[in-house]
Amino acid sequence: MLSIPRRRFLSSALIAGGAVGFSSAMPAWARGAMSGSVRKGIDEVSGSSIDLAIGRGQFSTGGRSGGAIAVNGTVPGPLVRLREGQDVRLNVTNNLDEDSSIHWHGILLPFQFDGVPGVSFPGIKPGETFTAPFKVRQSGTYWWHSHSGLQEQAGHYGPIIVDPAGADPVAFDREYIVLLSEFTPMHPHVIMKKLKQQGGGYFNYQQGTATDDYPLSGKERRMWSKMRMMATDILDVTASTYTYLINGHGPADNLELLYNPGERVRLRIINGSAMTFFNLRIPGLPMTVVQADGQNVVPVETDELQIGVAETYDVVVQPTADKAFTFVAESMDRSGMGVATLAPRAGMRAEVPALRDPPILTMADMGMAGMDHGSPDGATDHSQMDHSKMSAEDMAKMDMPSMDVNGGDNMAGMDMSGMKMRDTSMLPPDVKVGPGLDMVSMAAPDRMGYPGLGLDNVEHRVLNYQQLAALTPGKEKRTASRKMEIHLTGNMERYMWSFDGKKFSAVSDDPIRFAYNERVRVKLVNDTMMAHPIHLHGHFFELVNGQDNQPLKHTVIVQPGSSATFDLTADEVGDWAFHCHLLYHMHSGMFQIVTVASPLGAQS
Ligand SMILES: [Cu+2]
Numbered sequence: 001m002l003s004i005p006r007r008r009f010l011s012s013a014l015i016a017g018g019a020v021g022f023s024s025a026m027p028a029w030a031r032g033a034m035s036g037s038v039r040k041g042i043d044e045v046s047g048s049s050i051d052l053a054i055g056r057g058q059f060s061t062g063g064r065s066g067g068a069i070a071v072n073g074t075v076p077g078p079l080v081r082l083r084e085g086q087d088v089r090l091n092v093t094n095n096l097d098e099d100s101s102i103h104w105h106g107i108l109l110p111f112q113f114d115g116v117p118g119v120s121f122p123g124i125k126p127g128e129t130f131t132a133p134f135k136v137r138q139s140g141t142y143w144w145h146s147h148s149g150l151q152e153q154a155g156h157y158g159p160i161i162v163d164p165a166g167a168d169p170v171a172f173d174r175e176y177i178v179l180l181s182e183f184t185p186m187h188p189h190v191i192m193k194k195l196k197q198q199g200g201g202y203f204n205y206q207q208g209t210a211t212d213d214y215p216l217s218g219k220e221r222r223m224w225s226k227m228r229m230m231a232t233d234i235l236d237v238t239a240s241t242y243t244y245l246i247n248g249h250g251p252a253d254n255l256e257l258l259y260n261p262g263e264r265v266r267l268r269i270i271n272g273s274a275m276t277f278f279n280l281r282i283p284g285l286p287m288t289v290v291q292a293d294g295q296n297v298v299p300v301e302t303d304e305l306q307i308g309v310a311e312t313y314d315v316v317v318q319p320t321a322d323k324a325f326t327f328v329a330e331s332m333d334r335s336g337m338g339v340a341t342l343a344p345r346a347g348m349r350a351e352v353p354a355l356r357d358p359p360i361l362t363m364a365d366m367g368m369a370g371m372d373h374g375s376p377d378g379a380t381d382h383s384q385m386d387h388s389k390m391s392a393e394d395m396a397k398m399d400m401p402s403m404d405v406n407g408g409d410n411m412a413g414m415d416m417s418g419m420k421m422r423d424t425s426m427l428p429p430d431v432k433v434g435p436g437l438d439m440v441s442m443a444a445p446d447r448m449g450y451p452g453l454g455l456d457n458v459e460h461r462v463l464n465y466q467q468l469a470a471l472t473p474g475k476e477k478r479t480a481s482r483k484m485e486i487h488l489t490g491n492m493e494r495y496m497w498s499f500d501g502k503k504f505s506a507v508s509d510d511p512i513r514f515a516y517n518e519r520v521r522v523k524l525v526n527d528t529m530m531a532h533p534i535h536l537h538g539h540f541f542e543l544v545n546g547q548d549n550q551p552l553k554h555t556v557i558v559q560p561g562s563s564a565t566f567d568l569t570a571d572e573v574g575d576w577a578f579h580c581h582l583l584y585h586m587h588s589g590m591f592q593i594v595t596v597a598s599p600l601g602a603q604s
Pocket of ligand 1: 497531532533580581582585586590
């Protein structure tokens, strides 16, 4: 139990330089002006009635400067600090010249206040204020962000902490928000357009060329190019476009997180980025994971973890030496990093490690994990698979004929030693076969034991989903009465993303329906070569990860060519968004509505 009195120091009080104060009585954000400077977060707001105002401003970090959307004048916007059991009114004023919204990510509340335009409410018109009144039913680390268009990319996000009503099972002396995001001066609609025009490869400056240093043979290069894919196609948008931020601070801003040696420091890590998975580590300092997606877990000590977009992890570190450490948030494709310094005194610095070599996709990421074991039925043991991953060299040996990703017949007829890239007979009947689907996973094994791309061969401990167990047993004892399979589908070249081959706009009147309090086992099958962080609003689901006390999450990474399964009790009535949290995937159509029927409706 927590017995040490906590002292709260939010990072904004400790930032070395960079803060710009308001000079006029009426701050720029309140006027919605374009001209004002955006401060780097994070302020704190709390109480029973909380005001948040959305406006525009100019943001700068390192050598980059451009327009941003700020809330209460900062990027990220303020920490919304709540207490379990309190009643709160969140008043959101839109000072933009376009509609806006705020979704409270991971917060349980009536669906009308969930903040998704077109699903749970109409959106907030320019100049209007929308109020979300609700009772706070939970505790933990969460965040909020715009659910309108691509506003989230521009800075419209911030953290939420809900303090528990009783004692906190996590003991700590000091805490910091560590909110990861990206800044780019490029307008998000320009990014979307370029992705559409040029496919996922536009921003991939790590594309293999004859003169790069990637450990690929000429034969392997030819093989990848025949498939019109790239072994280095890891993230759609990279550091050539983005500066990675921690609490709004780019690497050049020297964010410091101070502590006294010996203290237990809780880092509430939130991936509030639009498109970036990060590898997190503090060289020389082990991290103890105590919470995932705001839910307490049995503590796990580790040296590194990969955090998907929209996930959160709370970790406790205990630096004892009188020296500084570098918190490193390396983008999964290793094109750049966000950094902060953990130090006992201001001005101290630790070495910032160099970017590691970019990871390379393998057969497993193409949904062909099973083939080298001769078990195309998906019975492959994932732990075996992780270590026996087939290299591109192995693939090159298969000497595949030229593949046309858009020509369905051509592809479907292609047989690679009994294995097909797009065998649509593997799909359930409700998956639409069309140009929005360029790959079908052969085996789609569960890869919950996989630590994430590029982290399966590092020489220290790395967290994986199988290590997560709920700290306390859940109340739900029923086994699922229904099984459901949902396919994550895409066409990388056309930048089309969808569930079950159907882009969202085509199925808006055909939601996924659950009966009230129904217990369902949902298997997500990833028929693409990208990892997708899939988020369900309004609920926590349990990862089916082999633990007796299955951990609760609001977002699950489904690895490329793999599956992930969760158990859900659909006990929150209403219409909820269900989508990939990669912003440009969601915007391209990887989005659905989940409707949970009312218990009253069922009786009538
Ligand atoms: Cu996605």
